[in-house]
Amino acid sequence: MFPKRLWGLIGxxxxxxxxxGDSISILGPIDEFLNEYSTEDAIGLIYNLHDAISxxxxxxxxxxxxxxxxGVDFYGRTSSVSEVVDEKKRIFHRWPNRDYTxxxxxxxxxxxxxxxxxVGWTKFNVSNGxxxxxxxxxxxxxxxxxxxxxxxxxxxxxxx
Numbered sequence: 711m712f713p714k715r716l717w718g719l720i721g722x723x724x725x726x727x728x729x730x731g732d733s734i735s736i737l738g739p740i741d742e743f744l745n746e747y748s749t750e751d752a753i754g755l756i757y758n759l760h761d762a763i764s765x766x767x768x769x770x771x772x773x774x775x776x777x778x779x780x781g782v783d784f785y786g787r788t789s790s791v792s793e794v795v796d797e798k799k800r801i802f803h804r805w806p807n808r809d810y811t812x813x814x815x816x817x818x819x820x821x822x823x824x825x826x827x828x829v830g831w832t833k834f835n836v837s838n839g840x841x842x843x844x845x846x847x848x849x850x851x852x853x854x855x856x857x858x859x860x861x862x863x864x865x866x867x868x869x870x
Contacts, residue, residue, distance in 0.1 A: 747821035747822065747823065747824075747825065747826050747856070748821060748826075749819055749820055749821045749826060749828075751861065752819070752821060752826035752828050752852075752854050752861060753814045753819060753828050753830075755777065755828075755854065755861050755863075756812055756814070756828045756830065756852055757812055758773070759773070759774070759777060759812070759863075760810040760811060760812040760832065761810075762774065763798075763808055763810045764808050764809050764810045767799070767802045767803070767806065770798070770802060771795055771798065771799060771802070774794065774795055774798055775791055775792075775795050777861070777862060777863055778791045778794045778795075778862065778863050778866075779791070779855065779857055779862035779863060779864045781864075782794060782863060782864055782865065782866065783853075783864065783865035783866070783867065784797070784865075784866055785866065785867055785868065786867065804838065805836035805837065805838055805844070806838060806839060807836060807837040807838070807839060808834065808835075808836045809834065809835045809836070810832060810833070810834045811832070811833045811834075812830050812831070812832055812833075813830050813831040813833065814828060814829070814830035815829045815830050815831070815849075818830075824855065825853055825854060825855045825864070826853070826854045826855075826861070827851065827852070827853050827854075828851070828852045828853075828854065829849065829850070829851045829852075829869050830849070830850065831847050831848070831849055831850075832847060832848055832849075832850055833845075833846075833847040834846060834847070848868065848870070849868070849869040849870050850866065850867070850868060850869055851865070851866075851867050851868075851869040852865065852866055853865035853866075
C-alpha cells in the first residue's frame with residue numbers, strides 16, 4: 711500500500727506525480743508547476759505598462775517592445791511587435807504629456823495553468839503642450855502568456 715499522500719518526481723522525465731491512497735496520478739511536467747502563473751504578477755505587469763506609458767516616449771516604447779508577443783491580437787488585428795510599437799508611437803507623438811493609471815477588476819482577472827487574463831479600467835489625462843488635452847477612461851482586457859519565462863501580452867482588446 712502507498713503512503714496516504716506523496717508528491718514526487720519521476721527521474722529524468724521531469725514529471726510531477728501524486729499518490730493518494732492506492733492511486734497514482736501524473737500531474738504534469740515539472741516546469742508547469744515551478745512556473746505557475748500568478749494573477750498578482752500579471753496585474754503587476756499591466757501596472758508597469760501604464761507607468762511606462764506615462765514616462766518618456768523612449769522609455770515607453772522600449773518597454774512596450776519587450777512585453778508584446780509577436781502575432782499579438784491587437785484590437786482584433788494580428789500584429790507584430792513593431793506594428794504595435796509604431797501605433798503607440800503615433801499616439802505618443804500626438805500626446806507627449808501623458809498620465810495613465812490602471813485600476814484592475816480583480817473578479818474578472820485570473821490565471822490558469824497556461825495564461826492570464828487581466829481586465830481593468832485605464833484612466834488617462836493627456837495633453838500636447840499647445841493647449842489641447844483629453845481625459846477619460848475605458849475598460850481593457852489583456853491576455854498574457856509566458857514566452858521564454860517572461861510574461862508577454864498576446865492580446866489587448868477593448869473590454870466593453
